Amino acid sequence: MRLSASLLAASALALTLAAAPAVAQDAAVIARAAAIRDAAMNQNIALDYVTQLTTRFGPRPAGSKSEQDAAAWAADYMRAQGFQNVRIEEFPLVGWERGEESAAIVGDHPQRLVIAALGHSPGTNGPIEAEVVRFTSLEALNAVPAGSLAGKIAYIDAGQMVRMQDGSGYGPLTRIRGAGPGAAAAKGAVAFIMRSVGSDEHRMPHTGTTRYVNGVVPLPGFALAAADADTVSRLIGMGETVRIRLSSTAHTYQTTSQNVIGDIVGRSRPNEVIVLGSHMDSWDLGTGAIDDGAGGAITMAAAKAIAESGRRPARTVRVVLYGSEEVDQPNNQGNGGGAYLRGIGTAVEQHVATGESDFGADRIYALGLPLGAQGTDFARAAGQVLYPIGVLPSPQPELHGGSDVGPLVEAGVPVFGLNQDGTRYFDLHHTADDTLDKIDPEQMSQNVAAWAALVWLIADSDVDFRAMRPAGAAAH
């Protein structure tokens, strides 16, 4: 066992680590992590799980019978794979059903438009037909006088999403999706439409949730497929007055969703828990293969690879298939991450680390460690195990994790990130095109290998990320 000066400097708790029976940087632990990595790269259950999930159940909207049935099936699947304490944790939520929808340009030369209602958008209560007023940003919409869009359809076309490996093109456009209906309502509009948030050029609208204002989504909101956004924008550019007819029977309903939880119980310190996770629900248009059947497949397969390594780790490795991630309701009500946090109570203090896989199935290219863990012996051990499969240390610490683990992170649980290549993720995200064939099995196996190796390093040691935090950075 070796301890570096940097780790000693990082935390007053380093002496506790030095006294522990095994830490991540042990040569034996590293060797075992490498063996788990290589075994997972060659064979794992990820493809089998996501194939069955997506083929048998198709789309799994939060709170739908399909999500509920898939959860019951996934619990059986986890039991059959040797997970312990497999349980289903129910919670209430407001569900949303798309119903029937259509849109068309009307007038002398009518043509159908390919659209999808935004999640939790209300129905139109019969067709809405109105003139379109186009904006190129949310700011431009916000700048017009109150009432100036009375009886009109507000349209924001802010162009195609910028394609980036880390997915950072998404943020600027989801602002529009979230705030657009409220902003349009404030100006008197009767509906809100926008260019889909996506990097593809296919005839695929991208749905996604939008923001509640005083307990409701204030206007029917729709995403246009890229080509349809082009058509509307070009017609306006040609000087035409564009009138559109919108129809949607979308509605909300009271239902329940659930988390599916299973453990690989630790051999010596089972109350110390590493929580891996991903969400079970999907949008209704595709079959939720990359968002996020793959994440459950990857994390479950990683835990299984650890369990099968011939030695159980010291700590417990837990997999949570969260229900209802694709819903943005206040105070973490109605989503699986909030329900999980409430369910564990004070055990949250013994949650030593968490991470989620929610960015498709393409390869992992960087590891983001919890704040304060950079430059430690743990970081060097992880780097040593992950570099051979193409994973570099991230220059940034991981601070947030994602929606599912957000409540845990807010409660102080250290979070790591295995950053996936998102170059093509937003071509498929929230569309009908999110289907099994988009998963590259080789890249998914690399994910499983990286998760299994990293989680082994955390689980078969007493590495304490909380203790590495700089003073004053308790929350994350």
Add this chain to the structure above:
Amino acid sequence: MRLSASLLAASALALTLAAAPAVAQDAAVIARAAAIRDAAMNQNIALDYVTQLTTRFGPRPAGSKSEQDAAAWAADYMRAQGFQNVRIEEFPLVGWERGEESAAIVGDHPQRLVIAALGHSPGTNGPIEAEVVRFTSLEALNAVPAGSLAGKIAYIDAGQMVRMQDGSGYGPLTRIRGAGPGAAAAKGAVAFIMRSVGSDEHRMPHTGTTRYVNGVVPLPGFALAAADADTVSRLIGMGETVRIRLSSTAHTYQTTSQNVIGDIVGRSRPNEVIVLGSHMDSWDLGTGAIDDGAGGAITMAAAKAIAESGRRPARTVRVVLYGSEEVDQPNNQGNGGGAYLRGIGTAVEQHVATGESDFGADRIYALGLPLGAQGTDFARAAGQVLYPIGVLPSPQPELHGGSDVGPLVEAGVPVFGLNQDGTRYFDLHHTADDTLDKIDPEQMSQNVAAWAALVWLIADSDVDFRAMRPAGAAAH
């Protein structure tokens, strides 16, 4: 003027050619063709035309008001571009309207399937719900006993189309689309479904026409998007009994379509005509940008480039925007190519050459000359003009041309082919994804340049392809 031994050998009419005022292989004619080529490469009207056509009118099903309106607009467009004798030639046809359609797997775990009715398929007259029987070829379906599919839905999944530059993966699968409904009906099936004929992996069903049997399409027929075909085939592979509910209100109706015809009248031998063409109609799912707004754009832009070259060619260059190509009715009734042939009567004898552009907008890579023209001075002149923009001589003569010029070719008009790169054509063909953004303007300009240069070589000469034909090959 030079005449090669091979051209002399090719035809007894070579002496007539030698006496003509200008033949294609003249250095001056070649230089002018090269200048037209380069001018067209830099600037042409193709993108403007196809942008307006697809944006203003959207889908243009054969015989629809949209096709009729687009034809009237295109005639005005041609007049504005300086075409002469612009006229619209009407003809009757049986049109087809898709109406509303849906499909879903039913049972304990229902899921929606993305499908499209095949063209001219009858409606289902209320929902059809039945068990699916899967075949991997048309031959396998044909081999089962009569009546053995009573009450069932026949399903052929012959796998994805093979991706080929020349599009030759299409033929084996269109056989299934054409003959499938009839074959299924012969075994007692209540409906026919198939994997879409396409090379893409998007959630896009590919429609297309299917074959009449005794005056009707005998069963409702549908194409499944690739991912949906995968789902059905995988469920059957898992041992599940798959039941599907199909619904379609598709129906036929009596209507008219039309050809739009315009000329660049020849300066010295105006009765000798070179006919360029493409079709105006499109399938209803996309906006018919690559199939075949682009073809009209390319051929019209090529003729315009010739007209603007400062010297009108000796012969007349005619552009025909054919109506109703996407329909396969007996005896060339109900399609624009047949109507055009009937309209010209004996003038067909003075049609010196024809060609059509109906394979998207990607670059031309080979020139197929009429049978007998290979190795002639004309071929060498064409090669010299086209090689600098990446067009090679095809090792094969062009024998067929395509659906629009098929009737002309049957009537003895020599046909050439400017072969386009079809590598990605069948990703988009007959889907909702056939939209303007799929056109690469640079590649489309290369098409215009190739057409303009080649057609100039034919039009400003008295090259006689009929005379080059080997004895006994009169029809083509």
